[in-house]
Amino acid sequence: MRRATRLPFSGILLLAGSYSSGNWAAECQIQRGYAGIEGISSHTSDSLWQFDGPSFRNNTIANLYLSGVGRCTLTETLSIKAQASGEYAIQAHQPGALEDKRHQGLGILNEAVVSWAASDSLYIDAGKVRKTSGYLFSVTPLDLLSNISGNIRGVRVFGLGDRWRNFYDEGAYGISSSLYRNEGTYTLAAFPRLKRNDQRQEAGSEWNALLRTNSTDRYYASYTATGLKAFNPTFSILTGNQKTLALGTSGNLTDSLILSVEGSLSHGQTWRHLDGDAARAMRQYDYMQEPYKIRSNGVQGDIGVGLRYTTTDQTEYGAEYYGQSQGYSRSQWQDNFDTIRFVNGGYGKLLSPQQAAGLRPSYQQYSRMMAAETDNVGRSGNLLGKHYLTLYTRTNKEQVGSIDWSVSGMANLVDGSHVLNLHLSTPLKHNIEVYTGVAASFGSKESEFGTFGEKGNIYAGMRINW
Numbered sequence: 001m002r003r004a005t006r007l008p009f010s011g012i013l014l015l016a017g018s019y020s021s022g023n024w025a026a027e028c029q030i031q032r033g034y035a036g037i038e039g040i041s042s043h044t045s046d047s048l049w050q051f052d053g054p055s056f057r058n059n060t061i062a063n064l065y066l067s068g069v070g071r072c073t074l075t076e077t078l079s080i081k082a083q084a085s086g087e088y089a090i091q092a093h094q095p096g097a098l099e100d101k102r103h104q105g106l107g108i109l110n111e112a113v114v115s116w117a118a119s120d121s122l123y124i125d126a127g128k129v130r131k132t133s134g135y136l137f138s139v140t141p142l143d144l145l146s147n148i149s150g151n152i153r154g155v156r157v158f159g160l161g162d163r164w165r166n167f168y169d170e171g172a173y174g175i176s177s178s179l180y181r182n183e184g185t186y187t188l189a190a191f192p193r194l195k196r197n198d199q200r201q202e203a204g205s206e207w208n209a210l211l212r213t214n215s216t217d218r219y220y221a222s223y224t225a226t227g228l229k230a231f232n233p234t235f236s237i238l239t240g241n242q243k244t245l246a247l248g249t250s251g252n253l254t255d256s257l258i259l260s261v262e263g264s265l266s267h268g269q270t271w272r273h274l275d276g277d278a279a280r281a282m283r284q285y286d287y288m289q290e291p292y293k294i295r296s297n298g299v300q301g302d303i304g305v306g307l308r309y310t311t312t313d314q315t316e317y318g319a320e321y322y323g324q325s326q327g328y329s330r331s332q333w334q335d336n337f338d339t340i341r342f343v344n345g346g347y348g349k350l351l352s353p354q355q356a357a358g359l360r361p362s363y364q365q366y367s368r369m370m371a372a373e374t375d376n377v378g379r380s381g382n383l384l385g386k387h388y389l390t391l392y393t394r395t396n397k398e399q400v401g402s403i404d405w406s407v408s409g410m411a412n413l414v415d416g417s418h419v420l421n422l423h424l425s426t427p428l429k430h431n432i433e434v435y436t437g438v439a440a441s442f443g444s445k446e447s448e449f450g451t452f453g454e455k456g457n458i459y460a461g462m463r464i465n466w
Contacts, residue, residue, distance in 0.1 A: 026072050026073065026074050027072065027073045028070065028071065028072040028073075029070065029071060030068055030069070030070045030466070031069045031070060031071050032068070032069050032465075032466060033066070033067055033068030033069060033465075033466055034066075034067055034068075034159075034463050034464060034465045034466070035065070035066040035067075035463070035464050036064075036065055036066075036157075036159045036461055036462060036463035036464065037062065037063070037064050037065075037461055037462060038062075038063050038065075038157075038158055038159055038435075038459050038460065038461025038462075039060070039061070039062055039063075039459065039460055039461065040060070040061040040062075040063060040155070040158065040457055040458070040459045041060055041061075041457070041458045041459070042058060042059045042060070042061060042154065042455075042456075042457050043058050043455070043456040043457070043458075044056040044057070044058060044096075044452075044453045044454070044455050044456075045453040045454040045455075046445070046453055047445055047450075047451070047452050047453035048337070048340050048341055048344055048445050048446075048451075049097075049098060049340075049344055049367060049371060049452070050344040050345050050367070051096075051097035051098075051364060051367070052097070053096065053097055054096045054097065055096045055097050055098045055371075055452075055453075056095075056096040056098060056099060056154070056452060056453055057093060057094070057095055057096040057099070058093075059091050059092060059093050059095065059154075060091070060092040060093075061089055061090065061091050061092070061155055062089070062090045063087060063088070063089045063090075063155060063157065063158075063461075064087060064088045064089075065085070065086065065087040065088075065157045065159065065167070066085065066086050066087070067083065067084070067085035067086075067110075067167060068083065068084060068085075069081070069082070069083045070082055070083075076117075077116060077117040077118075078114070078115070078116055078117075079114075079115050080112075080113070080114055080115070081111065081112075081113050081115065082109070082111060082112040082113070083109075083110040083111045083112075084107070084108065084109050084110060085107075085108045085110055085167055085168070086105065086106065086107045086108065087105065087106050087152075087155075087157060087167075088103075088104070088105040088106075089103070089104055089105070089152055089155040090102075090103050091103070091155075095154060096154075097368075098153070098368070098371050098452070099153050099154040100152045100153045100154060100155070100205060104152055104155075106150060106151070106152055108150065108168060108170050108209075109128060109170065109209065110128075110130060110169060110170045110171065111127075111128055111129070111130045111170070111171045112127045112128040113125045113126070113127040113128065113129055113130075113171075114126050114127050121179055121180045121181065122177065122178070122179050122180075123177065123178050123180075124175070124176070124177045125175065125176045125177070125178075126174075126175045126176075127173065128170070128171045128172065128173050128213075129171045129172065129173075129174055129175070129176045129189065129191075130169065130170065130171030130172075131145045131171070131176060131187075131189060131220075132145070132146070132169070133145075133222070133234065133236065133248075134248065134262060135248060135249075135250035135260035135262065135306070136260055136262060136304045136306045136320055136322075137162075137306060137308075137318055137320055137390060137392055137408070138304070138306075138320050138322060138388070138390040138410060139302075139304055139322045139381070139382075139383065139388070140248075140262055140304065141246055141248065141262040141263050141264040141302050141303065141304055142234060142236060142246050142247075142248040142262045142264070143381070144220060144236055144238040144244055144246055144264070145172070145189070145191070145218065145220060145238070146169075146380065146381050147169075147170055147171075147172060147212050147213045147380075148204045148207070148212045148376065148379045148380045149165065149168045149169075149204065149212075149379045149380075149381075150168060150170075150204060150205055150207065150209070150212050150379075151168045151205065151379070152205055153203060153205050153375065156168075158423075158435075158437060158439065158457070158459040158461065159435060159461050159463050161394075161406050161421070161423035161425070161435075161437065162392070162394070162406050162408050162421055162423065165381075170209070170212065170213060171213065172191040172213040172214050172218070173191065173192075173194060173210075173213065173214050174189060174190050174191035174192060174214075174218075175189065175190055176188070176189035176190075177189070182226070182227070183225065183226065183227050184223055184224050184225040184226045184227065184232075185223070185224045185226065186221075186222075186223050187220070187221065187222045187223075187224075188220070188221050189218075189219070189220040189221075190218075190219050190220070191213075191214060191217075191218040191219075191220075192214065192217055193214060193215060193216055193217045193241075194210050194214040194215075195208075195210040195211055195214060195215055196215065197211050197215035197216075199211060200272065200292070200373075200376070201292075201369040201372055201373065202372050203371075203372040203375050203376065203379075204375070204376050204379040204380075216240060216241040216242070217240035217241050218238060218239075218240045218241070218242070219238070219239045219240050220236070220237070220238050220239075221236070221237050222234060222235060222236040222237070223235050230251040230252065231249045231250070231251035232249065232251070233247060233248065233249040234246075234247070234248050234249065235247055236248075242266065242270055243266060243267040243268075244264050244265065244266040244267075244270065245264065245265050245266075246262070246263065246264035246265075247262070247263055247264070248260070248261060248262035248263070249261055249262075256309055256310050256311070257307065257308070257309050258307070258308045258309075258310075259305075259306070259307055260304075260305070260306045260307075260308070261303075261304070261305050261306075262303070262304045263301065263302065263303040263304070264301065264302055265299055265300070265301045266299070266300045266301070267296065267298075267299065268294065268295055268296035268297060268298060268300065269294045269295050269296075269300055269326050270294070270300065270326065270382070271294065271326075271377050271380060271382045272292040272293060272294055272373060272376070272377070273292065273293065273294070273295070273326070273328070273332075274291060274292055274332070274335065274336050274339065274370075274373070275291055275292065275293045276332065276335055278290070278291035278292075278293075279291060279335050279336070279338070279339040280335075282339055282342065282343065282366065283338065283339060283342045283346075285347070291339075291369075291370075292373045300324070300325050300326040301324070301325050302322070302323065302324035302325065302326075303322070303323055303324075304320060304321065304322045304323075305320065305321050306318060306319065306320035306321075306390075307319050307320075313395075313397075314395065314396055314397065315393065315394070315395050316392075316393060316394050316395075316396075317392075317393045318390075318391070318392045318393070319389070319390070319391050319392075320389070320390040320391075321387075321388070321389055321390075322383070322387075322388045322390070323386060323387050323388070324383070324386060325386075327383065327384060327385045327386035327387075328384055328385060328386070329386070330414070333385075333415070333446070337445075337446040339370070340367075340370055340451075343363045343364075343366040343367045343370060344363075344367050347359060347363050348360075371452070374451060374452075383412075383448070384448050385412045385413075385414055385415065385448050386414060387412070387413040387414055388410055388411065388412060388413060389410070389411050389413055390408065390409070390410045390411075391408070391409055392406070392407065392408035392409070393406070393407050393408075394406035394407070394408075398427060399427065400426075400427045400428070400429065400430065401426070402426065403424055403425070403426045404424070404425050404426065405422070405423065405424050405425075406421070406422075406423045407420075407421070407422050407423075408420070408421045409421070412443075412447065412448045412449065415443065415444070415446075415447040415448060416443065416447065417441070417442060417443025417444070417447035417448050417449035417450050418441070418442055418443065418449060419439075419440070419441045419442075419449050420438070420439075420440050420441075420442070421437070421438070421439045421440075422437050422438045422439075423435065423436075423437035424436050424437055431464060431465045431466060432462065432463075432464055432465075433462070433463045433464075433465065434460075434461070434462045434463075435460070435461055435462075435463070436459065436460040436461075437458075437459055437460075438456070438457065438458050438459075439455075439456075439457045439459075440454075440455060440456040440457070441454060441455045442454050
């Protein structure tokens with residue numbers, strides 16, 4: 001099991017809570033958290049990926065998870081806040097070749113921040129700082145500081161419904177400052193590279209925490225206006241290894257209808273693409289060490305537009321469009337799937353059985369690399385295509401005896417593949433919740449959401465909140 005820290009989270013708070021000397025008198029408490037257990041029935045269809053055993057396998061999974069947030073107040077101006085999460089998954093059968101271990105745990109230090117109130121309007125944070133931005137439900141071009149997710153392949157915490165990524169979301173080590181003025185909020189942040197990433201051809205679930213959060217240099221600045229009546233824009237800029245300028249705003253068109261718009265421009269690509277020349281060379285039996293690259297030339301842009309309507313009983317209905325210039329074109333998709341087919345057995349069509357058998361281990365390594373690179377794009381919160389439509393609706397009553405539900409779906413408008421999520425929950429008491437739902441993806445073997453085969457997960461569980 002990976003550990004985000006050697007000292008248990010509760011131990012940190014107990015140590016800090018027991019310290020008192022002179023001007024330092026720490027007051028610590030667990031502010032909130034939850035723990036749960038869920039059962040998952042996982043189903044998968046055939047895919048293009050071929051290994052000696054199945055690439056993916058139908059399975060039954062028990063998943064235990066825990067997350068907690070604590071805070072220590074050291075002085076009137078100095079405090080410590082931390083959040084840690086962990087899960088342990090037990091699968092009934094040996095997972096497939098492109099899935100993780102049968103018994104596997106994951107520990108995450110989501111956040112660990114020392115905060116100093118330098119004045120009534122200036123705040124400085126240092127440590128493992130988590131910063132999120134954006135107004136949209138699906139993909140948020142304003143969120144320039146997201147990190148790659150370390151979730152186990154084939155398993156995730158379903159208890160949070162469409163907010164499942166929050167469980168795995170973790171900050172990066174660095175420093176941030178925020179200045180609050182009448183005209184708006186100013187933010188500066190720096191997250192330096194602390195470890196070089198030499199594992200990009202492996203799935204992000206195999207990376208350690210520093211590779212997920214601090215493998216690049218990132219320097220960030222933003223301004224959010226507060227003086228306008230309807231729409232208050234946010235301007236953000238990211239420099240370092242990636243150079244991006246983002247703009248977003250959200251505001252009421254009516255009392256019940258909210259419009260959100262976000263967009264960004266980047267110098268070059270922001271995620272690793274399969275290089276066309278390298279892909280063709282691979283299909284000609286040439287060895288390519290780095291077939292995936294980030295091209296730094298040109299300008300790439302993306303945009304998200306969303307409408308959200310809220311009824312008097314707090315039911316939300318939303319629709320969003322997302323588009324990006326760096327998504328794969330139709331010819332690039334074809335190049336991608338031709339190469340996937342080639343490394344998963346296609347190389348043997350022009351060879352004798354003896355020659356194909358000799359090359360099989362090498363092409364299986366290519367296959368694992370392509371699967372990992374494809375998976376990592378999604379782990380970083382990106383999409384591979386150009387045009388998407390998302391529809392969603394949800395309630396948030398949180399009342400004993402009532403059922404809350406959320407339904408969402410995203411479709412790739414070019415290849416027609418899509419993902420669907422249904423989540424139902426009801427509180428048994430004020431702090432105990434039971435839930436059930438379905439998460440599924442549909443599409444042909446040569447589509448974005450069907451690349452690893454069509455998937456279906458049926459789940460049910462119970463969670464205790466505090």
